[in-house]
Amino acid sequence: MLKDLEKYLKSKISGHKNYAIPKLWIHSNKEIFGNIFEEKGNTIFVDPYEFFYKVVSYINSQRKEKVNYSKSISNITGEKDWHKKAIIYGSLPRMTVAYNHKGFANFEETDILGFKESGTFLKMIAFLIYLKHFNVNTLYMLPISQSSNLFKKGSIGSPYAVKNPLKLDENYHDPLLEGFNVEEEFQALVEAAHILGIRVVLDFIPRTASRDSDLIREHPDWFYWIKVDELSEYKPPIIDNLPFKIPDAEDIPVIYRNTEVRKHLKKFVDSPDKIDPKKWEKVKKMEGNILVNIIKEFGIVTPPGFSDWINDTQPTWDDVTFLRLYLDNPKIAKPYISPDQKPYILFDVIKSSKFPGEDENIELWEYISDIIPYYQKKFGIDGARIDMGHALPKKLQEMIISKAKNNDPEFMFIAEELEMKNDKKAMEEGYNVILGNSWYSVARREEMYKLVEETSVNLKIPFVASVETPDTPRIKAREFGDKLKFLSPFLMYFIPNGLPYINSGQEIGEIQPMNLGLDNTIWGKTILPPDDEFYGKLAFFDHYVLHWNSYDEKVFSFLKNLLFYRKKYEDFILSGEFKYVYFNYQDGFLANYSYWKDDKGILVIGNLDLSWEREFEIHLDKTVGKQIEIKSVKLWNGFEEYFLEKSNILRLKLNAGDFALIIINE
Structure with missing residues (x-):
């Protein structure tokens, strides 16, 4: 597919340089692009066909003969445990490669010149070359399936409101590619990534769907239903005599005897095919949105989702609804509900891993487990x-993982486990990696110290070593963000069992969060100045363009160099002997660890005190646990590299929030 793309792009080159792109997209790649651009102020203009032709031509020149790059890299190479070497870039493509290509006025999804300014798969292909500057070898993309525009929370629908998991979002098609479709363009993206040694990891949502899911037409009984008249007051019931918590078995009697719960249960009704089978046959053949037609003809609607935590204060998730994973109600709840209770959603129904039913909706399970x-x-x-995944029935989760592993034994599964203590559980369930909570710890000194000194080294499987995620505040926008934007990635990207993760925009110092889901408040979306075009916009729900033209040059350069060192000393991290650093004193502020191979080692040290400096001594012999001859000592502080005096005792001073990578006997 990529070769077909190259031929097409070459045939369309016109020489009209009217397509603006960020300078960083061609950063230090003159050997690829040559002199194909014109600079006008802070903007670069290219002939779009020539630009993308140069990209695709270069990538095609890197391919090996007789290799089928449409297969996973593991199926091509047979490499085992590749996930342990993953350096991950997380992307919401419609945001990551969005840009005002006309070069004037404001952003438009498709502009006056016919250019698609929101992200496309074609632009993601060009972005792969940019990612190589950071030694990224794994591209993780948020959902790219067809999403819904019904009940949307902003100007566009959330990528998590999946309307059809087996169809790609048509908005990722680039109008520059006449005659190509979005599936072919995604095939080309994966092929290009594989040629460059970058693996592609996708996000899948097995327990929810958009409220107007395409599945409703053939399977209305796979969903829950309430009367439209009940919708305005629909919310999770408050249980006054219970705290904010995930329900336990002993909470079930309290929950179901609650007055608000009993009112909640009465809101639910049968699916439309059960209410009036003849009318349903007519409605499902009607033109237009299936849910809108059901609302008009039956007066019922799929209810919004909500958290499985009791007394969670967050509002309902209006753009998604839960899939009906069991055809009966939770076994533990049956003594407390009437035999004719309609299918309903409650905390225990959502947490079906903990409170299963007995009648598995096996046809739905087979469908879900066949998506990957x-x-x-x-x-x-x-x-x-x-x-x-931790909220799914155990058998369904096993089906999802085993079917994928049968196709590719080295297929990587990431568990949405935010608690580090669930590492062993996730490993036993077949996951290779957990998300973890480093994004939370990096903003809290004691949590950070515990993560570095106790938790990470004892994990059974790796975690995603992130300082921010699509759901959290940006690291630069945190309190002391001017220091944490350097210190936190430094400590995370070398940490034991950590997989370095760049959240799209982190590398250019973006401050606006993409969503407010974790560790944030409603005010988190007001970080940008009020006169900014994207003030108050969240990329999960609105079109958003990263601030490519005013990027943080120090952060960009730092992360690029940091991941160079991470790659250079990868073998120490993966197979070296782990040792804590021996100081002349320790007060809980000097985060530290080291890796050794014979008399060679790297030491990672960070001053977690963001207000005061620290002076200290490092005793190398006591760190290694034996006498070693010191031939060279080199220090990298994030911005420059220099040699220290050759000595078994190193005397250092780190200013507030500063750090050092010390290389012994390189």
């Missing part, structure tokens, strides 16, 4: 993150 294999066989993807 579809993407494996059609596109050759390399891994997946399972959204809220």
Whole structure:
């Protein structure tokens, strides 16, 4: 597919340089692009066909003969445990490669010149070359399936409101590519990534769907239903005599005897095919949105989702609804509900891993567990993150993982486990990686110290070493963000069992969060100045363009160099002997660890005190546990590299929030 793309792009080159792109997209790649651009102020203009032709031509020149790059890299190379070497870039493509290509006025989804300014798969292909500057070898993308525009929370629908998991979002098609479709363009993206040694990992959502899911037409009984008249007051019931918590078995009697719960249960009704089978046959053949037609003809609607935590104060998730994983109600709840209770959603129904029913909706389970294999066989993807996999029935989760692993034993599964203590559980369930909570710890000194000194080294499987995620505040926008934007990635990207993760925009110092889901408040979306075009916009729900033209040059350069060192000393981290650093004193502020191979080692030290400096001594012999001859001592502080005096005792001073990578006997 990529060769077809190259031929097409070459045939369309006109020489009209009217397509603006960020300078960073061609950063230090003159050997690829040559002199194909014109600079006008802070903007670069290219002939779009020539630009993308140069990209695709270069990538095609890197391919090896007789290799089928439409397969996963593991199926091509047979490499084992590749996930342990993953350096991950997380992307919401419609945001990551969005840009005002006309070069004037404001952003438009498709502009006056016919250019698609929101992200496309074609632009993601060009972005792969940019990612190589950071030694990224794994591209993780948020959901790219067809999403819904019904009940949307902003100007566009959330990528998590999946309307059809087996269809790609048509908005990722680039109008520059006449005659190509969005599936072919995604095939080309995966192929290009594989040629460059970058694996592709996708996000999948098995327990929810958009409220107007395409599945409703053939399977209305796979969903829950309430009367439209009840919708305005629909919310999770408050249980006054219970705290904010995930329900336990002993809470079930309290929950079901609650007055608000009993009112909640009465809101639910049968699916439309059960209410009036003849009318349903007519309605499902009607033109237009299936849910809108059901609302008009039956007066019922799929209810919004909500948290499985009791007394959670967050509002309902209006753009998604839960899939009906069991055809009966939770076994533990049956003594407390009437035999004719309609299918309903409650905390225990959502947490079906803990409170299963007895009548498995096996047809739905087979459908869900076949989604990832579809993407494996059609596109050759390399891994997946399972959204809220820990809330799924155990058997369904096993089906999802085993079917994918049968196609590719080295297929990487990321568990949405935010608690580090669930590492062993996730490993036993077949996951390779957990998300973890480093994004939370980096903003809290004691949590950070515990993560570095106690937790990480004892994990059974790796975690995603992130300082921010699509759901959290940006690291630069945190309190002391001017220091944490350097210190936190430094400590995370070398940490034991950590997989370095760049959240799209982190590398250019973006401050606006993409969503407010974790560790944030409603005010988190007001970080940008009020006169900014994207003030108050969240990329999960609105079109958003990263601030490419005013990027943080120090952060960009720092992360690029940091990941160079991470790659250079990867072997120490993966197979070296782990040792804590021996100081002349320790007060809980000097985060530290080291890795050794014979008399060679690297030491990672960070001053977690963001207000005061620290002076200290490092005793190398006591750190290693034996006498070693010191031939050279080199220090990198994030910005420059220099040699220290050759000595077994190193005397250092780190200013507030500063850090040092010390290389012994390189």
